[in-house]
Amino acid sequence: GQQAQPTGPDQSTPTQSTPSESTQPKKNEGKLVVGFAQIGQESGWRDAETWSILNAAEEMGVDLKFSDGQQKQENQIKAIRTFIQQGVDVIGVAPVVETGWETVFKEAKEAGIPIVLVDRRAAVSEDLYATFIGSDFILEGQNACKEMARLLNGKGNIVELQGTVGASAATDRMKGFAEELKNYPDMKIIASQSGDFTRAKGKEVMEAFLKAYPGEIHGVYAHNDDMALGAIEAIKDAGLKPGVDIKIVSIDGVKAIFEAMVAGEANVTVECNPLLGPQFFQVCKDLKEGKEVPKWVKSEEGIYRQETAAEDIKNRKY
Amino acid sequence: MKKGILSKNFQLFVTIVLFLVLFLAGSLRYRGFFSAQVFLNLFIDNAYLIIIAVGLTFVLISGGIDISVASVVAFVGMLSAYLLQNGWNPYVVMLLMLLIGSTGGFLMGYIIHYFKIQPFIATLAGQFLYRGACFIISTTSIIIDNPVYTTIANYQIKLAPKAYISISVVIALLVVIAGTIMARFSKFGRAVYAVGGNEQSANLMGLPVGRIKVLVYVLSGFCAALGGIVFSFYTLSGYGLQNIGLEMDAIASSVIGGTLLTGGVGSVVGSMFGVLIQGIIQTIIIFQGNLSSWWTKVAVASLLCLFIVLQRIISANRDKFKRKMLNNA
Amino acid sequence: MKKLTRNQIFWPLVALIVLLIYNAFFAKNFFKISVVDGHLYGNLIDILKNFAPLALLSIGMTLVIATGGVDISVGSVVAISGAIACSIIDGRLGIFNHSLVSALVSALLSGLACGLWNGFLVAKVKIQPMVATLILLTAGRGIAQLITKGKIVTINSAPMMKEYYFIGAGYLLGLPFALYIVIAFLFLVLLLVKRTAFGLFLQSLGINSKSSMLSGINVDRIKLVVYTISGFLASIAGILISSNIKGADCNNAGLFIELDAILSVAIGGNSLNGGKFMVQASIVGALFVQCLTTTVYALGVPPEAISLLKAIVIIVLCLFQSDSFRQRVFKGFKRSVKGADAA
């Protein structure tokens, strides 16, 4: 019900307001101009995504305007505004947070530029964005829980290493896991603490857990691989065998966790595919050519286990 | 007389000139940069920061520091989103936010002055407190769909067919004007300068130092809350992780605008230009359009460094510079 | 007694002891120490190991703050030094591949260079310290990412991994090796401060730099030295942090650690406006900060409440350190006791 905005009546003006900029790219019909507002560079996973997008842009001959938001929504909004000024064909965003995009997306819409959400959703009405490409954090949490149950035979004490408090990945991965956990009455989370998605904190928190619950921990669920890697070190320092004495399940699927799995120190990683570049630009092309695109383009994901890690690692690109 | 104005506001003058140079450089280098809307976007995108920087400037001039402002913004966004969701009247919410900001500022100012707690530490505690309070409300972000908020957020004031500003910009400019008047023409403002120049002397001259120091933090808290409200217009949501590190942007803006962190010197208009300069650096980087995360950081820092060093060198050689001006004239 | 309470280190120590006593009652197994793999093992040992980087930073920060400045770039220097060391150990930098010595030397040199740069901006170009170091705070992480090409470097399988891991997480005579590094540097800095005139000059210029200059103190050079020391110590902290996690995480290594360092200095009872300082007290401050973190984990405080708890602890602690607060409260207390007696 947000159609009746004050900007509604003169919707046409802003579109006209950038005629020189927005018509110019359209003159050289061939070249696709895309603006991409990336969140930042906070993890290995994100790095892989960035790499994939830059790479795909080059391969597909797209004129990419790339902006790194340094983890700040303000910066991403500024970037989108600037893209509008520059008159790009499509704007891609990996929103750092779900909310708060209404205004700027509207501006893009008025300028006739479609928005593509990448890997995270935004809480705006459906008409404000063209499509969403990416996965589902809740699903990842559920999968992780299923894997944990498989490893522990549905019975045991788990400690959870959460991501940064308030980050949507952390909240949803926690939610997904907790939901699924209801199906396994003999498994329970005995301690849960934030490790800020980092190895150092993951290790520090795990150290404290090991002392507070000596011999009681059977599994570690980490919201990302990095914290799991930190926890593995803490477990080793405690004289235990990670992956054997204490099972490790984490999310993301970065290369280092595969190495750990090969070494037998980690058990499962639930992948969340960052290599969205080709898919993203395909969607952009379609949008420019006026083709229909689905509202949700799902990315391909997988679950990788210790048993097959030695094989899988050969295909890992990041 | 004109010479007097120039020499007294020399640093501000240098800052403005360098700002224009940056804008010009951007315009020459990037297509589409030289447009009214790009310029106005600097205000639209940084309105909240301008407001916060104005409040902070008073604290810095008084010789203190307030690193809680970023968390105040996050907290205000969070709490107003929460309250609006629960059907509170938007105007009541806004008033309440301003009240909370001011009260928080008052408490920090009170313990800073009366219990001699170092400002950095007291406001660091404030920072943790506000941030923590955000997560008590909710760990996820909350959307604001109150019609009043969305109307204000989306309203565009047309200046020309191709140029508009938002209501937030108007608020920010009003704050700058009010701040300038307060700093230059009110007893309170002048007393702030005196306290920052020499607290002991100010006390011996009979100024109510305690009250002024507390008020300065109240003002900063108020501005931070107002900045928070404007920021919630900007994003129409509340989110606990919002604006981490914003206090450094505000402090840096103020310093770029000529404020001395040791107190006693600074101007509100200067701080506004400080914000605009950081904004334009950001814009240049986005226009560049091919910087990776790390090059973005390096580029921001280099531009900032270049700017500050230039400003320092010109100001340090101000006498030589002035002599030249005189000779030319 | 009065003399004791006047000593700067008294209140931080009291705070630390109170926290430990609290833990003795409320945190399970907090004081349990056992022997695992031939070294001591327990929460207290973890605290001593994990506080090492912060302790080093707070030593440097104390000196910088004594001159009336501040160095907020230490976190970024931590990232740079870790990135360099790990890149070399991992062999991805292309030079000095896999050499432990050159990894350490290059990392330390990078710290020196960063410190010198800060010192140059502050002392020579005369930029205000917080903004001067803000430049490196911003750029530093970028530079670190540049070195690692934005990747998190993992040295799990590098040839010198074990040796490198020893620095930050190994044990010597049952105690964390990192602790010895802290003690060594504390000793060195105390030597510099107490056995040379450096400490005197530092305080003097922190209190009144004009007078100090006219008394013949080379103010600029001392500032330069102090920032360089801070940078150097930050690079060691960077080595410790990266070694402890067997990798360099440019985005997160030492993120916001400058706040903790400043907090440690303040908890140690040092004035943030410069002048008189006590390095040992800052170390106690750092120990307190780390102890608090570990306590939070051990007690199982929900993560979303940590900030809140920290804020409250800081406020309470600082209030009790403040003379005027104690005076007011105790006066009120005495009065109320008297009133009660009268009634």
Added chain:
Amino acid sequence: MENKEILLTMRKISKTFPGVKALNNVDFTLRKGEIHALLGENGAGKSTLIKVLTGVESMDGGQVTLEGKPIHVKSSQHAQTLGISTVYQEINLCGNLSVAENIFIGREPMAYGMIDWKMINKRAKELLNNLNVDIDVTKTLDSYPVAIQQMVAIARALDISAKVLILDEPTSSLDAAECKELFTVMRKLCNEGMGIIFVTHFLDQVYEVSDRITVLRNGELVGEYEAKSLPKVELIGKMIGKDYEQLQQIESAKKAHMENKESYLTCKNLTTEGNLKNLDLEVNKGEVLGLAGLLGSGRTETVRALFGADKILGGELSVKNTRIRNNKPITAIRKGMGYCSEDRKSEGIVGELTIRENIILALQAKKGMFRFIGKKEQTKISQQYIKLLDIKTPGCEQQIKNLSGGNQQKVLLARWLATNPELLMLDEPTRGIDVGTKAEIQKIVLELAEKGMSIIFISSEMDEMLRCCERMVVLNDKKKLGELSGNEKNEQVIMEMIAGGKSV
């Protein structure tokens, strides 16, 4: 005079600082329309009495009444509202504000709810003109030297319409002409019924303006006297508690040497950052050279340039026939120079450091960082100077900011004496120092010269200059007017020289 109405009384005032009994049952009475001099040695408790009265320090015991009503002053702000206006000993103004603003801050005239800057600047200009100071009042205060700052502080206090005006050593860095202006204004205010408390170490001024005298010694009241009925010698006796003869000794000590004229320092055509123009100067070994001139004549700038505190833009400077380039304080100190600045608060003391540390600071800098003077040695050195200069303190571990003004000045002197310099430049070294010690210092200066130390001596007191200096260089408007030595130098000649120089 007796039947003048009593304005203010202080009864049985006591104040103890840790280790010091600063005031012990002191009584003080001020009448309407009188100028009441409060006298005593350094550290006698004068400033403390004033601070207690104005609420800066709390008192341990005693009563204060103003116009018959008992008052409890809580803060200096409170004092102001009660009608007590004060100029404290250390200049307490804000250097970052303009001169005009320093005079009016807290009581700015308003127009339309905003500060009326035009009015402020106009009135500030007028006020200062009344004191015969003509400066740009819109410039910041710290662009002016101490003397001007002192005048500004006075102007501020005078403009506050008050019943009681307190002036704690207002004349310590003023010269004769300015003092005269000040006294005229003071008398005028008295006639309007104000009571003025006046602290000074210049006894001539006491007799010039004051009606009554209260003398303190060691924090205790010695007595209250009519100025007319107390001869100077007796007054001095009351202040220092013994008879006073040192002045004579100085005259005799001075005659001794004159002959050997080996040059120590020369400068030619010196032009400096501080606007000094083409100065030629020669300082011989073992002589006391005086720099004479009016306020702003460039005396301070001369010594600052020699010491490397100001940049030299042109000309050359050589010490012992070797040219010095790129002069910095530390170079100068290593070459054997010492400079005791006139601005003791901002360029002298390091407030939170102890007396010991303040004394050895320059010596340590001279020796270098690594040749550390052990604490025992430090204590020994400082004890020695505390004794030599009669510094009043419970011990050398006291923070210097807790000392009385005069005693701080002595510590600074000790700092430079401790470096055992070959050329000692003293810019107003006796500022705020009591008569007894002043004579003592003059004696020390002459003794040092005897031993071969060169000394450049600057003082606003012509008397003192004439007594100590063999040779005098007269400056005006940042230029050298000429030199005087031997019998040709007397006050008359110097004043004429300056007057003549001005007209040229």
